[in-house]
Amino acid sequence: xxxxxxxxxxxxxxxxxxxxxxxxxxxxxxxxxxxxxxxxxxxxxxxxxxxxxxxxxxxxxxxxxxxxxxxxxxxxxxxxxxxxxxxxxxxxxxxxxxxxxxxxxxxxxxxxxxxxxxxxxxxxxxxxxxxxxxxxxxxxxxxxxxxxxxxxxxxxxxxxxxxxxxxxxxxxxxxxxxxxxxxxxxxxxxxxxxxxxxxxxxxxxxxxxxxxxxxxxxxxxxxxxxxxxxxxxxxxxxxxxxxxxxxxxxxxxxxxxxxxxxxx
Amino acid sequence: xxxxxxxxxxxxxxxxxxxxxxxxxxxxxxxxxxxxxxxxxxxxxxxxxxxxxxxxxxxxxxxxxxxxxxxxxxxxxxxxxxxxxxxxxxxxxxxxxxxxxxxxxxxxxxxxxxxxxxxxxxxxxxxxxxxxxxxxxxxxxxxxxxxxxxxxxxxxxxxxxxxxxxxxxxxxxxxxxxxxxxxxxxxxxxxxxxxxxxxxxxxxxxxxxxxxxxxx
Numbered sequence: 001x002x003x004x005x006x007x008x009x010x011x012x013x014x015x016x017x018x019x020x021x022x023x024x025x026x027x028x029x030x031x032x033x034x035x036x037x038x039x040x041x042x043x044x045x046x047x048x049x050x051x052x053x054x055x056x057x058x059x060x061x062x063x064x065x066x067x068x069x070x071x072x073x074x075x076x077x078x079x080x081x082x083x084x085x086x087x088x089x090x091x092x093x094x095x096x097x098x099x100x101x102x103x104x105x106x107x108x109x110x111x112x113x114x115x116x117x118x119x120x121x122x123x124x125x126x127x128x129x130x131x132x133x134x135x136x137x138x139x140x141x142x143x144x145x146x147x148x149x150x151x152x153x154x155x156x157x158x159x160x161x162x163x164x165x166x167x168x169x170x171x172x173x174x175x176x177x178x179x180x181x182x183x184x185x186x187x188x189x190x191x192x193x194x195x196x197x198x199x200x201x202x203x204x205x206x207x208x209x210x211x212x213x214x215x216x217x218x219x220x221x222x223x224x225x226x227x228x229x230x231x232x233x234x235x236x237x238x239x240x241x242x243x244x245x246x247x248x249x250x251x252x253x254x255x256x257x258x259x260x261x262x263x264x
Numbered sequence: 265x266x267x268x269x270x271x272x273x274x275x276x277x278x279x280x281x282x283x284x285x286x287x288x289x290x291x292x293x294x295x296x297x298x299x300x301x302x303x304x305x306x307x308x309x310x311x312x313x314x315x316x317x318x319x320x321x322x323x324x325x326x327x328x329x330x331x332x333x334x335x336x337x338x339x340x341x342x343x344x345x346x347x348x349x350x351x352x353x354x355x356x357x358x359x360x361x362x363x364x365x366x367x368x369x370x371x372x373x374x375x376x377x378x379x380x381x382x383x384x385x386x387x388x389x390x391x392x393x394x395x396x397x398x399x400x401x402x403x404x405x406x407x408x409x410x411x412x413x414x415x416x417x418x419x420x421x422x423x424x425x426x427x428x429x430x431x432x433x434x435x436x437x438x439x440x441x442x443x444x445x446x447x448x449x450x451x452x453x454x455x456x457x458x459x460x461x462x463x464x465x466x467x468x469x470x471x472x473x474x475x476x477x478x479x480x
């Protein structure tokens with residue numbers, strides 16, 4: 001398949017993506033194609049490069065090599081004569097708008113209410129009038145069951161509530177792709193469910209997602225595809241049922257054994 | 265030894281009040297200029313451009329590493345050498361602003377850097393530009409942390425203006441020294457001088473307490 005054909009059919013196209021930290025590869029020639037509506041669960045041991053992969057997609061980390069195309073937009077900097085021409089920060093900022101990201105530690109803006117955390121993107125970045133941006137934010141907060149907490153500051157909310165605000169904040173930009181970087185890893189066990197419920201709902205609505213997670217049950221239930229990473233590479237990629245019942249790589253079997261999911 | 269002559273105060277107060285006015289003028293102008301210099305340098309010290317960062321770091325390094333009095337002399341004697349001839353009053357403003365700017369740059373840098381890096385990532389993720397991230401995320405939060413050390417610095421600036429007596433600017437300290445030379449009453453007049461500075465600085469301290477209470 002040539003590049004043009006891939007760009008037309010794939011929502012996310014990652015090819016030959018590598019990332020080095022002072023010569024140590026964290027990502028090693030990763031190729032991944034995600035189609036619209038797919039929910040790709042990225043699992044694997046810590047240090048495998050899962051988060052780095054996600055962070056390269058929206059260029060919070062700068063890839064060392066390779067290309068990333070999201071919905072027809074080349075996320076990676078253009079090349080001229082083999083050298084990357086780094087774009088102006090404002091250009092990169094525009095490219096990031098259509099990719100939503102949810103972080104492990106929520107990263108809400110501490111000085112803004114839940115409502116304004118969600119409204120600030122549409123208002124300040126998209127230039128939407130404040131009233132309209134707040135109306136959109138209010139709808140989204142209702143969708144994540146937080147309507148009555150709209151005027152609270154992040155510090156007044158539980159971790160689960162903060163993470164749901166963070167999801168609403170990302171959705172407010174009307175992204176075509178959502179990135180979740182271990183969205184439940186910083187939560188108390190009893191708060192995990194409410195966040196997963198929101199992600200589950202998004203999945204049902206057909207949102208395309210890349211989810212780094214350690215919740216194997218969730219990955220199995222919601223994912224349309226499981227990607228196992230190890231040492232900066234994709235070891236195995238397949239349908240959840242097949243992957244969990246009969247992983248084809250020894251490294252996958254070993255990982256599943258370690259997390260206690262083998263044959264479960 | 266003669267007794268203490270408090271009567272000399274009535275003679276000195278009008279002259280000292282004039283000096284105090286100059287101290288106030290110079291301090292106010294230097295505060296404004298120092299905040300502008302410090303604010304800009306504080307932002308620039310977070311720049312991605314290595315050269316810009318290096319220039320700001322050197323400036324801060326110099327200001328922190330040399331006595332304020334030496335900086336005052338340098339500005340006073342250096343400006344004419346490079347062809348800038350301004351009245352001593354403005355030389356004093358430049359010297360104080362130069363000094364305060366370096367410290368304020370550090371205060372601003374530390375304030376901005378104290379905001380959790382995760383919020384910067386979140387701002388990037390929703391497509392904020394550097395300017396938007398500063399204006400809508402970092403500055404509103406760091407202002408609260410910047411205010412207490414900033415008011416401290418402004419108080420230091422007012423007190424530091426007494427160094428300008430060394431370059432014969434007739435501010436408060438210099439005016440007092442002139443009267444002491446006439447009347448030979450150092451104890452009485454230095455005591456009075458301290459009271460003058462307290463009167464100038466205590467509203468500043470009050471203001472800083474008020475702003476702090478307002479922000480927290």
